Amino acid sequence: MSEQPSWSEAIVEGSLDWSFLKRDDLYEIAELCAAIAYIDDPAQPRDLADLLRDYDMPHAHADVHAVVGRDGGGTIVAYAWNHISPSNSPLPHVWMEFGVHPAWRYHKIGLRLVEWAIDRARVWYRHIRQAHPGIGPLWAGAAVDESSRVADDLRENGTLAPQRWYFDAHRSLMDSPLPSAPVPSGIELRIFDPEWSEKVRRAHNDAFSTRRGAHDVGEEQWEASLARPDFRPRWSWIAVDTTAETPEVVGYALNSEIHDSETGWREGWTERFGVCPRNRRAGLGRSLLVASMRTFVEQGCTLAGVGVDTDDPSRAERLFGTLGYTFDDRVVLFGRSFSD
Structure with missing residues (x-):
């Protein structure tokens, strides 16, 4: 595992300007998802209504569990989002979501996002276990199109393994x-x-x-x-x-x-x-x-x-x-x- 990130830091890698996700960013994220869907035709496309619903869930805290990366012009071209379970859940879990604009996929940004999301999930688990010492193990994962670039990044990272189809x-x-x-x-x-x-x-x-x-x-x-x-x-x-x-x-x-x-x-x-x-x-x-x-x-x-x-x-x-x-x-x- 890489060095543990700080709760206050949103840095993923050096080619983009990184910050934590804000609600106003969701409109631009929806446009990014549409650009990704145009190229990849994913089985489970994301739209603005999905994003707003997930952001507004009481336990989501996306402002510390999701990051966006902007290019030099300030446009969001990549993001990662850890969808966490309520912190008092006896079986805590994190569903990970990733998106990188097709024009930026050859910069290893997706691979760095995978690393960030896994590290972030484990830091969160250690944090909630202090308040709830009796909770079970953390399950972390992502459901992605098998032929997608995200799947390639997850395979290259190697921390998570294919479990179900x-x-x-x-x-x-x-x-x-x-x-x-x-x-x-x-x-x-x-x-x-x-x-x-x-x-x-x-x-x-x-x-x-x-x-x-x-x-x-x-x-x-x-x-x-x-x-x-x-x-x-x-x-x-x-x-x-x-x-x-x-x-x-x-x-x-x-x-x-x-x-x-x-x-x-x-x-x-x-x-x-x-x-x-x-x-x-x-x-x-x-x-x-x-x-x-x-x-x-x-x-x-x-x-x-x-x-x-x-x-x-x-x-x-x-x-x-x-x-x-x-x-x-x-x-x-x-x-x-x-x-x-």
């Missing part, structure tokens, strides 16, 4: 016959019913318990996701182990609808999808996805889509690829836990 996948429901997928023995697929909600939540947390950096979804957050207007409970499927003394949910595909009212275009979207670890590699995930596709067709959708969250992108692409899905660009999550 995210991408969207789509397939037509009209161009080819739907695949078949027998349900494993002892498992019954059922339409989602609200009375199963808590068991499905526990199955979801179990399914993601093997993912590095994953946290359990709490009851309030879970119920809020099911209350969204685009969620379609009658389009959703759960897998129930009927051999257990008390039937348990061991897999799920919770689906929603994406549509365009002007064109009539409709896509069935698998929002949450998972299989409990002990029930994997038996074809259950495939069965849930195919059941969802058939429901989408019955409801008049012409497309099926899914948001994929995986720590094994090759295996995930094999699963979805054999079902006829094609893939958007991948986002990779770099992360690491720190105890000091």
Whole structure:
């Protein structure tokens, strides 16, 4: 780790004039993000509304956790922003965000920003641990387009490691016959019913318990996701182990609808999808996805889509690829836990 920065210093490197982020800077940051998006076409573009929302969060303190770099004319051409969790969180974390104007990418500014953000996150952790000595380790990371320059900078820095991958996948429901997928023995697929909600939540947390950096979804957050207007409970499927003394949910595909009212275009979207670890590699995930596709067709959708969250992108692409899905660009999550 490089020398610890002072809370009062915003210096990242020597080619730009650095200062801490101010709220008025966000309008220029939004323009910088638009210039970056024009060249890179990122999977998760940032706009002014996003920036203002994040800056105004009560625990954000962006005026000490974000920096901007200006060229000789005073124009912001680079920034880094550490989005911190509340300081009393039992599991503190920092989400890092970076941006460098395409014309300045060959000055190693991005690499220096990565170093600054990681150092800053660790200094913050040491600071809050003095007030809250019982907190857990710090997790710090960044989700970036896998083919982006930021990903290259993170790889070159080497402190954070790839942990998870995210991408969207789509397939037509009209161009080819739907695949078949027998349900494993002892498992019954059922339409989602609200009375199963808590068991499905526990199955979801179990399914993601093997993912590095994953946290359990709490009851309030879970119920809020099911209350969204685009969620379609009658389009959703759960897998129930009927051999257990008390039937348990061991897999799920919770689906929603994406549509365009002007064109009539409709896509069935698998929002949450998972299989409990002990029930994997038996074809259950495939069965849930195919059941969802058939429901989408019955409801008049012409497309099926899914948001994929995986720590094994090759295996995930094999699963979805054999079902006829094609893939958007991948986002990779770099992360690491720190105890000091």
